[in-house]
Amino acid sequence: MKLDFWLLDLNHDAHEGKSAIWLWGVTRDNKRVLVIDANFQTSFYLLPKKGQDIDQLKERIEREKPHPSVERADIEQKKRLGEDRQVLKVSCKDPDNLEKCARDCVKQLGVEASFEDKLRYSIKYQIEFEIRPCQWYKVEGTESSIDPRKYHVDRVFETSGHPTSIPRENAPKLRLLSFSILSVSPTGSPSPIRDPVCLVAWKKKDGQANTIQSEKTSDNELIEEFSQAHQKFDPDVVFSFGGNTFDWPYLIKRADRTKAKLSVGRDDGPARQSLYGHFSLTGRANVDLQDFSGDLYDVKIKTVENVARFLGVEASTPTIDETEYYDHWIGKDRPALVEQMKARAISIFNVGDDALDYTLQLSNLSALPPDQVLAAAVGFRVDSYLLMEARKLGELIPARSELNIIPYKGAIVLEPSVGLHDNVAVLDFSAMYPSLMVKYNISPDTLVDEGGDDALEVPEVGHHFRKNPPGFYKIVLSQLIASRQAAKKEAAKTPRGTPEHKILKAREKATKVITNATYGYAGWAGSRWYSREVAESAAALGRDTINKSIDIAKNLGLHVLYGDTDSLFVEYEEKLVNQFIKEIDKNLGLEINLGQLYKRILFTEAKKKYAGLLEDGELDIVGMEAIRGDWSNLARSIQNEVLKLVLQGGNPTEAKSYVQSLVKDLESFKVPKSSLVIWKTLTKRPDEYEVNAPHVEVARKMAKEGWPVTVGDKVGFIVTKKPGKLYQKAEPHFKVSLGQVDYDYYVHNQIVPAAARVLEVFGIHEEDLLEPSRGQVNL
């Protein structure tokens, strides 16, 4: 019997006392299915020393069995650092003892090394049969005698062979659920040791937001009621915002305390902590959108609502602060809080719905299941992708090992030409590092000791790389670049606004993310294919490329105003720019594209900080305080206004008077408290800091008052009139009243520096902004 299914999640579990892979999926007729593949035996490789007789080794392994779980050994051809090598694939009965088994074999046989013995059973399965989640498969087998209701599926299937992929087709209709919990405490933030969950809000695809509320001191009933509702809806994807750090651990601890059964997985189990610190629900995808928001660098303060606004999906802004939850819950304002929680569930749902295509595409490309892929750091996404590709290419997969890092020289940033410029074009190399790695075959397996006709010597750093055959990085990067081009091309042919278009864009974005991270991966100490020479050479070739481009531009008479890593900002002359693009292609064999066009642009004296006026009249601000998350909104919006006056109106004098008027009597403007809050990330525990800093001091104060802040959280503070150092003047934002605000600080250390950063360019200094009498006459 044959079965077609779309793979949502997979895990390793026993089946009839044997190790098996459990594949959770959805069929074409929209049924949920559990596919059990108990026919996989894991294995590792042994690389003999040169001169060792491989047939003899094979015979010895099978006869001596260095470890009881050795099943048999087979001879295979593999590649190791560009060399063809014969290896032994040792099959192993017991996946839990793979590493030990490999160690014993290496010791007893005196071979060079073992490979792939540290890879988990399910990963081995994935690379062996090219199993990527979020894709269609067909498989042979029979209907199982297991009751499907036991696993919240419609069918349980036992395979006779292994799944084979079906060429690209879209995902089935998945059941989506979002949820968020609420707990309150009179003394600060709630603690699962003390405070029960008092509300769960959720939203499913079609329908309104729902809640379960509880008055009781025990949330036993609430947890079980939620479990029932959850299982009844039987979601495929569960969205949360902060679920991995708050909702799930809280629910688990509460369930443990009150002896409630938290049943949310398809196995009726709870959420379980997994590989990347995230939580997994068996047979479902638990997607924490806070992880997704981590990739959105433009969203400075990561709330669901900010993420929703950024994505352009619907979300209502909450009005009740976390510190007011308790009073609302026990008081007459509870309905407002309940509404806010419902709105939160809706916002989470909308963000999740929007982020789903990207999540599934990134999961499919990287081969990390959808519940892991967002939780995994970029390096591990690349790692997982490379594992799959390495196996396809017959490369032995090295183990990850943390080496001591030797830093190397990176990119070039040009000195900006300070001031205002009209009609400026940005020329960007497309995927510069990947393109260079492909063009010059930069890879650990093409690195050679000696130069020669068949090798390239990298300028500046002097490493040599063979031109042929193509190395590992060249092959994978070429594939990625080609697949991104294909997605791009197809997207261009597909009508905008259609689901297909969105999927193709998501595919393109996922491919881009993996492509662009590969250079960094090569230079990451934790990488399997770490090579400082590779990373260093890519960087050196990048510098060489940008330097040559500057010369080409100059020879054409193009005026270069600025540049950073892979871009050049030039005075825009259409004919010259087109010529330049052709020259780069001809002389360097690389693609450079016309990027942003600025009607007018302002460069400050600092690198990496500029602001430009776009064709449509919008400002594009880069690196400046106006877009930094660690400046008050007050300073940010004033700098933004100053930039507008300068770039749109061309009027620094007006900008100057604007700032002066604010500075003169800031207090009288009655700016809202929220615009005075300065947010900074706590990057370690408060006691680990070497020097006193305002946000650390505030974090300590908050912890003392029952609002502990954990690593990675943003701490919001306002500077008060209290005497002393800044860190003594800073107070938690929610505790400060407008009367306590040190407006002098905001004038001297926020508004004036932010405004002067722009106005310095026109000879307007900080003093001029502070002392109007010495400046020009105001209008």
Add this chain to the structure above:
DNA sequence: GCCTTATGTATACCA
């Protein structure tokens, strides 16, 4: 002991 300057720590940004 007080003031100025140099250095170190911390954060967020650009590509």
Add this chain to the structure above:
DNA sequence: ACTGGTATACATAAGGCG
């Protein structure tokens, strides 16, 4: 736990002065 390059603020140590 992808890389290096850069700006900036504030705390603190070091240096200079009387």
